[in-house]
Amino acid sequence: MTVLMTAMSIVFCSAMIGAALVAIHARNGQSLPIAILAAGLVSLFASVLFLILAAPDVAMTEAAIGSGLTTFLFFFVLARIRASAQSGTSHSGGEYD
C-alpha cells in the first residue's frame, strides 16, 4: 500500500513538474492557451497529491478553485484581450501572444 502510494506520488510529481515546464516555456511558438491549460493541469495534479498527503479539504479546494475557476479567469481575460485586438480600436499591434 505504501509502495503503491509512493509510486503514485512520484508519477504525479513528475507529471506536475513536466506540466509546469510546459506552462512557463515560451519558446518554439507555444501558444498562450496551452500555457494556461498546463497551469490548470499542475493544479489538478496538485489536488491529487493533496489527497495522497491526507488533506481532502485542501484537495477539494484546489480542484474547485485552483484548477477550475482560475483557468476560466485566464481564458476570459484572454478572450477580452483578443476581442480588443481584433476590433482594432485600441492600437495597431495585436501582440497578445
Added chain:
Amino acid sequence: MIKRFIALLFLAGIGTIFASLLFTYEPDTNLNLTARYYAEHTASDIGAANIVTAIIVTYRGLDTLGEVTVLFLASTIVGLVLALGRKSGSAQRVPVPVGELLTTGSLFLVPLIMLLGAYVFVNGHLTPGGGFQGGAILASGILLMLLVDPAKRFSHSLIATLESFSGLSYVALGVLGIFLAGGFLDNRILPTGALGSLVSAGAIPLIYTLIGLKVGAEFSSMLASLSETEEP
C-alpha cells in the same frame, strides 16, 4: 542575456536555501502543542467531526472573516477597475453561437451542480468540504450559465444583495456569540448535538452556509465582470 544570468544566479541562491531546508527536514512523530489541543478538544468543545472545519469556522473564525473580506474587496476592485474608463460605443462583438449540446446539457447540469454545492457546504462539519469549496461549486454553475449565453446579464444587484445579506448575517451570528456563548464567533449559541449527525456542531452549518453563499456570490461577480466584453 545578462538578465537571464542574474535570474539564474538568484534562483541558484534560493535553490541552495531550499535544498538545505529539504535535507535537514525531520518529520514530526507526534503532534505539536497546538495540533494536540485541537485534536483533543474539538469533539467535546465544538462537536464537529471535521477538525479542519472546526479550526476555520470557530477557533480561527476571525481569520476567516478577514479572508472573506479580502475576497469581497478583490471582487469589488475587479469590477471597479474594469468599469473605469470604459469606452462607450466601441465595436459590438457578435457572440459565437453555442451548440445544442451545451444548451441542453446545461439545462440538465446546472440544477445538479447547484445541489452539489449546497450539499458540500451544508455537510462541511462532517465530510471534507465546506463553505469555500461549495461556494466555488456554486460559482461554476453560474459559469456554465455564462458559457451557454455569453450575452446574458446577471443581475448585479441580486448578487450584491445576496452577498451583503450573507455577510451581515455572518457578522450578526458572530456578535450573538459574544452575548450567548464564550466569545465572538463561538459556535455554541446552538446545542452542539451528537458528534457526526447533520444537525450538530452548534452554529457551524449555519455559518458555513452563509460563507458558502457569500463566497459563491463573490466568485460569480468576479467571473461575470471579467467575462462581459460588451457594454452593459
Added chain:
Amino acid sequence: MAYIAMATGFLLILIGFYGALTNRNLLRMIIAFTIADTGVNIVIVAIGYMHGRTAPILDSTVSAAEAVTRIIDPVPQALVLTAIVIGVGVTALMLTYAYKLYERKGTLDIAQHTELKW
C-alpha cells in the same frame, strides 16, 4: 512521500520564479506566479504530513479518544485552504490590471510599459 512532495513543491516554486523573471509577456508572468503559489501550498501541506496517519476527520474509524495518535496536523491544512482562496483573488486582480494595461498600450510586453521605469 512527504519528502517527494516537498521536493516537488520547492521545484515548482523555482520553476515559477524562473518563468516570472524571464518571460516578458504579462499573462505568462501571471501563470508563472500561480505555479509558484501551488508550490508553496504543496510545501506547507507536506510539512503537516506524518507517516502512517490519516486525515483530521473523526468518524467510525477514528474515534475522538484516539484522535491524538491517529490524525495528522490540521493547522497547515486550514492555512493552505485560506491561501488557495486568497490566491484566486490575487490572480483575478493581477489579470484585471494586465487587461487594463493592454487596453492602454495595446501590448502585453512588460518592456513596453515604461511609465514607472527609472
